[in-house]
Amino acid sequence: QSERRKKILDFISTLDYSRQQTDFITRRQEGTGKWLLQSNEFLKWVNESQRTFLCPGIPGAGKTIMSSMVVDTLNKQFADNGDVAITYVYCSYQTQQEQRPEDLLASILRQLIQRQADVPRHIDNLYENCKTKKITRLTMDDIMANLGLTIRLYSKVYIVVDALDEYHATDHENTKELLSRVFTLVNLQPVNLFTTTRHVPEITSLFDGYAVVKEIRAQDDDLYQYVDAVIPKLLRGTISRNASxxxxxxREQVVKAADGMFLLARLHMESLMSWLTPGHLKRALKTLPKELDGTYTQALQRIEDQEQGAREPAKRLLAWITYAKRELTIPEIRHALAVGSDVDMKDFNADFLLEVDILTSICAGLVTVDQESKTIRLIHYTTQEYFKRTSMFPKEREGIAATCISYLSFDVFNSSMYDEITDKLERYPLYGYVAHNWGYHYSEAAEEGLGHKVLDFLLCEEKVASCGQVFLSQDYDTRYNWPRRRTENRPLQGFVDPKPMVAMHFGAYFGLFKEVRVLISKGYDVEPPGKSYRTPLSWASERGHDTVV
Structure with missing residues (x-):
């Protein structure tokens, strides 16, 4: 029964925001946020029905942490009330592929089902019907209809949607559709909506007439509490003895410079940690930037001032996190940096692996580790925006493509034996990521010297076949390009064909015109016979690669 329940839940949605919730709430500074949680507006929203609460705020004001506090407060308040459900969604600039309106609403449906002791009958019937008809994804109509039926099992449902601006940044039309669907639930069902966003007129205007609005801005009292908690670590040793x-x-200078932004306060305290004497500390306090760009510039200068052994991996790490196609796990990023130290290595050399505490220490506070999901990411959305806007790390960005090609070209992948692939994914954690994304990074790179390495890889039938097995593996959620959780020791759930893809498939899929032309000149068939998956032509056509077609 529990196995069937899990299958049904995973069919509805594989998105799980509980890890983010745990990570965010653990970063809350104790005692902060009371100005919102104890406000009349918030208490009224909690106690009434069919209400929407919009909290816009400037970048770095602490909107996401505040959302996690709202979820935590509701969970505690209704812990013993099975008739009330709390659901939540954390939009993210790093998970753009999984943020269609259907995906987010399906995640809410999954959370509602999870709170039931047994899978509701209408959901069980839905699953059986889809299974019979071999339907693998729910339509929007299916999701909305079953959301309505499932919500009716509760006396009240709370929906918390954080960072709508990060969702909006990827698709404006989808933002309108998502809100339209959620507003329908609020209007017709016992649903309360809480959402945060930056001050984006295209978003906030959608709430006109629907929501109570209260701006999120870090209060000075909250900032003082945060600074007071960090000061003992700052005023250590010699500084503490000589500057009572x-x-x-x-306290005064950091809170003044932060001006309502928790993020600035955090970055300022991180920057002050590097000074060892009262004199240097006092001088630094006089030049604290009062805006994020200046703070990021200072942080990058601290990275540049490090020895080469710390400076180079720090810049490669920041480039990887900034330009990766999804969040990277800790093992993935460690392997990426190790290979980046020597892109000509023939097999992985563990001697180049950096420890996690070193990775975080060399980046001037610009990266953070999510202990729940074991991922490593930039400290804030604005950090990535700054790096991309200023075209930061051009050399290191080129190196990402070189690392991907080098990893795929390891001698160990010169075999497509089915059983071996499972072991390789365990031993080479970056393999799944590069198998799915190497073509994107190569297409974005301007380095001409990579072309021959790409061709060397494509001309090696066994390495291409090995990559193809992982590319088509069901162990990777093909919708989201994310490794599925492996809950037991089981073989790779992929295609039985040991050689499901050839070079022409990859050339067509990624739109590699030059490489496809070379392959054709060498006699490669444009529609390889006997393969168990799609033809190269169909991929090139579907993905809009007209020159390849």
Whole structure:
């Protein structure tokens, strides 16, 4: 029964935001946020029905942490009330592929089902019907209809949607559709909506007439609490003994410079940690930037001032996180940096692996590790925006493509034996990512010297076949390009064909015109016979690669 329940839940949605919730709430500074949670507007929203609460705020004000506090508050308040359900969605600039309106609404449906002791009958019937008809994805109509039926099992449902602006950045029309669907639920069902966003007129205007609006802005009292908690670590050793009056100065200057932004306060405290004497600390306090760009510039300068052994991996790490196609796990990023140290290595050399605490220490506070999901990411959405807007790390970005090609070209992948692939994914954690994304990074690179390495890879039938097995593997959610959780020791759930893809497939899929032309000149068939998957022509056509077609 439990196995069937899990299959049904995974069919509805594989998205799970519980790890983000745990990570965000653990970063909350104790005692902060009361100005919102104890406000009349919030309490009224909690106690009434069919209400929408919009909280816009400037970048770095603490909107996501506040959302996690709202979820935590509701969970605690209704812990013993099975008739009330709390659901939540954390939009993210790094998970753009999984943020269609259907995906987010299906995740909410999954959460509602999870809170039931047994799978509701209408959901069980839906699953059986789809299974019989071999339907693998629910339509929007199916999701909305079953959301309505499932919501009726509760006396009230709360929906918390964080960072609508990060969702909006990927698709404006989808933002309108998502909100339209959620507003329908609020209007027709016992549903309350809480959402956060930056001040984006295209978003906030959609709430006109629907929502109570209260701006999120870090209050000085909350900022003082945060600074007070970090000061003991800052005023250590020699500084503490020689500057007993420095605490008040740090408190006042950091809070003043932060000006309503928790993110700035955090970055400022991180920057002050690098000074070892009261004199240097006092001087630094006088030049604290009052805006994010200046703070990021200072942080990058601290990285540049490090020795080469720390500076180079720090810049490669920041480039990888900035330009990766999804969030990277800790093992993935460690392998990426290790290969980046020597892109000509023939097999992986563990001697180049960096420890996680080193990775976080060399990046001037610009990266953070999510202990729940074991991923590593930039400290904030604005960090990535700054890096991309200023075209930061051009050399390191080129190196991402080189690393991908080098990884795929390891001698160990010169075999497509089916059983071996499972072991390779365990031993080479970056393999799944590069198998799915190497073509994107190569297409974005301007380095001409990579062309011959790409052709060397494409002309090696066994390495291409090995890559193809992982590319088509069901262990990777093909919708989201994300490895599925492996809950037991089981063989790779992929295609039985040991050689499901050839070079022409990859050339067509990624739109590699030059490489496809070379392959054709060498006699490669444009429609390889006997393969168990799609033809190269159909892929090139569907993905809009007209020159390849």
């Amino acid at each position: 009056d420095l605490k008040d100065t740090v």
